[in-house]
Amino acid sequence: xxxxxxxxxxxxxxxxxxxxxVAQDLPGTATAGYDADPxxxxxxxxxxxxxxxxxxxxxxxxxxxxxxxxxxxxAMGTAAAEIAAALKPGCVxxxxxxxxxxxxxALSAALPEGTAIIPAHPVAGxxxxxxxxxxxxxxxQRWCIITPPEGADPAQVEALSAFWSALGANVEVMDxxxxxxxxxxxxxxxxxIAYTIVGTASDLENVTRSxxxxxxxxxxxxxxxxxxxxPTMWRDVFLNNKEAVLQMLQRFTEDLTxxxxxxxxxxxxxxxxxxxRTRAIRRSIIEEGQDDDxxxxxxxxxxxxx
Numbered sequence: 041x042x043x044x045x046x047x048x049x050x051x052x053x054x055x056x057x058x059x060x061x062v063a064q065d066l067p068g069t070a071t072a073g074y075d076a077d078p079x080x081x082x083x084x085x086x087x088x089x090x091x092x093x094x095x096x097x098x099x100x101x102x103x104x105x106x107x108x109x110x111x112x113x114x115a116m117g118t119a120a121a122e123i124a125a126a127l128k129p130g131c132v133x134x135x136x137x138x139x140x141x142x143x144x145x146a147l148s149a150a151l152p153e154g155t156a157i158i159p160a161h162p163v164a165g166x167x168x169x170x171x172x173x174x175x176x177x178x179x180x181q182r183w184c185i186i187t188p189p190e191g192a193d194p195a196q197v198e199a200l201s202a203f204w205s206a207l208g209a210n211v212e213v214m215d216x217x218x219x220x221x222x223x224x225x226x227x228x229x230x231x232x233i234a235y236t237i238v239g240t241a242s243d244l245e246n247v248t249r250s251x252x253x254x255x256x257x258x259x260x261x262x263x264x265x266x267x268x269x270x271p272t273m274w275r276d277v278f279l280n281n282k283e284a285v286l287q288m289l290q291r292f293t294e295d296l297t298x299x300x301x302x303x304x305x306x307x308x309x310x311x312x313x314x315x316x317r318t319r320a321i322r323r324s325i326i327e328e329g330q331d332d333d334x335x336x337x338x339x340x341x342x343x344x345x346x
Contacts, residue, residue, distance in 0.1 A: 041195050041196065041198075041199045042105075042199055042202070042203075043069060043105040043106040043132070043199065043203060044068075044069060044070065044105055045069070045070040045071070045072065045103055045104045045105050045106075046058075046062060046069055046070070046071050046072075046104060046105070046106045046107075046108065046203075047071075047072045047073070047074070047100045047101040047104035047106070047107045047108070047123075048071060048072070048073045048074070048089075048090055048100070048108050048110060049073075049074050049075075049097055049100060049101070049107065049108070049109050049110060049111060049119055049123065050074075050075055050109065050110030050111040050119070051073050051074070051075040051080050051081070051084040051089050051090070051093075051110070051171050051174075052075075052080070052110065052169050052170055052171065052173065052174070052270075053165060053166065053168060053169050053170070053173040053174055053178075053270075054110045054136045054162065054164075054165065054174070054178075055073065055075070055089070055108070055110030055136075055174070056084065056087070056089040056171050056173065056174025057164075057173075057174040057175055057176065057178040057179065058108060058110065058136075058174075058207070059071050059073055059084075059088075059089040059090040059174070060087075060088075060089060060174055060175060060176040061176045061177075061178070061179060061207040061208070062207070063088070063091075063176070064176045065176075065206050065207050065208065066203075066206050066207075070091050070092075071090040071091045071092070072090055072091065072092045072093075072094055072099075072100040072101070072102075072104065073089055073090030073092070073093050073094065073100060074093070074094045074095075074096065074097045074099070074100035075171070080170070080171050081093050081095070083170075083171040083172065084171045087171060087172070087174075089171060089174060096122075097119065097122040097123045097126075098122065098123055098125070098126035099126075100123075101123045101126050101127055101131070102126055102128070103128055104127075104128070104131055105128075105130070105131060105132065106131070106132045106134065106199075106200070106203065107123065107127070107131060107132070107133050107134070108134050108135060108136060108160075109133070109134070109135040109136070109137075109147075110135070110136050112137075112270075112272050112273045112275075112276040113137040113138065113139050113142060113143060113273070113276040113277055113280045114275070114276035114279065114280060115276070116135060116137060116142075116143050116146045116147060116150075117146035117147070117149060117150045118150075120133070120146065120147050120150035120151050121150040124150060124151050124152060124155075127151075127152075127155065130156070131155075131156065132156045132157075132158055132196050132199070132200060133147060133151060133155055133156065133157050133158070134157075134158050134159060134160045134200060135147070135159050135160065135161075136160065136161060136162055137159070137161060137277075137280075138161055138223055138227060138228070138273075138277045138281070139220055139223075139276075139277055139280040139281040140159050140161060140185075140187040140216035140217075140219045140220055141216045141217055141220055141281075142280035142281065143159050143280075144157065144159050144187070144189055144216055147159070148189075156192070156193060156196050157189065158186060158187075158188045158189075158192055158196060158197060158200050159186075159187045159188075159189075159216065160184055160185065160186045160187065160200060160204065161184065161185045161187070161219065161223070162178075162179055162182060162183075162184040162204065162209060163182055163183045163184065163185065163223075163226075163227070164178050164179050164182035164183075164184075164209075165178070165269075166178075167265050167266065167268040167269050169269075169270040169273075177208070179204070179207045179208050179209040180207075180208035180209070181208065181209075181210065182208075182209055182210070183209065183210050183211075183212055184204040184209035184210070184211050184212070185211075185212050185213075185214050185219055186200055186201060186204070186211060186212070186213050186214070187213075187214055187215065187216040187219050188213065189216070197213065201213070220281050220283075220284040221284045221287070221288075223281070223284075224281060224284035224285045224287065224288040225288050228277055228278065228281060228284075228285050228288070229285065229288045229289060229292060230266065231266055231267075231269060231274055231277075232278065232285070232289070233263075233292075234263040234264075234266035234267040235266075235267050235274075237260070237263050237267075238260075238263055238264055238267040239267075241260065298310075299311070299314065302314075
């Protein structure tokens with residue numbers, strides 16, 4: 041099976057990028073888009089983020105073969121309830137959220153029994169948000185993790201995989217619970233650390249805000265890029281992936297305590313061994329094509345709106 045019409049609910053960075061990528065990579069596929077914010081709908085129309093920008097979510101999903109919910113994780117249930125009565129039989133409902141168990145639970149509660157729900161998570165993004173942030177190349181050579189529930193139709197899973205592959209993504213199918221644990225390590229905890237470090241630097245009484253900005257070294261600048269991400273989205277991620285995040289945060293706290301002790305007692309060997317091991321992780325990420333070894337990490341070319 042394939043998708044002749046795709047509806048995109050939420051036209052920010054991810055939703056807008058999907059619309060632009062479909063237009064570029066799947067020109068025979070029709071797209072309809074909707075966003076709850078009228079100003080976003082207006083800008084989406086100007087940028088051509090979908091073939092048709094609708095004034096209601098129900099209108100956008102009419103006759104759609106695939107609906108992708110691109111709203112914050114905490115709003116998934118509400119968004120699904122808005123479209124429930126307008127879905128055509130056989131339509132696949134998916135999403136782009138960073139927490140999969142909570143999304144599956146919310147969608148299952150809001151949609152009619154028997155609806156084909158196949159959550160997905162394109163592991164791609166920038167610190168920018170809104171309808172001007174999207175660009176067609178966002179998903180190229182990035183992973184999209186599909187997390188079908190038990191009993192999902194293999195043909196529908198394959199069709200969704202083919203859709204994301206056509207947009208340039210590498211596709212992996214994974215259990216929702218395992219996804220949430222993996223992403224707690226690779227995405228959620230790093231964002232939490234970044235928000236904390238930037239907030240701590242801003243709150244220091246003996247360092248002024250202007251000094252923090254003026255003398256920012258490369259490491260701190262990278263943290264500020266992460267900490268500039270959409271606060272609504274990340275609030276919902278942490279609240280909806282609470283169990284996995286707290287588990288990883290506990291492990292991180294234990295490791296941080298061990299490094300703190302090594303610094304206090306002057307254990308240079310432990311510090312050197314730890315830094316050597318983590319340096320190898322960076323090389324592996326570059327070898328996998330998930331980042332660039334240039335000083336700007338290639339972001340000026342690959343992570344900016346067209």
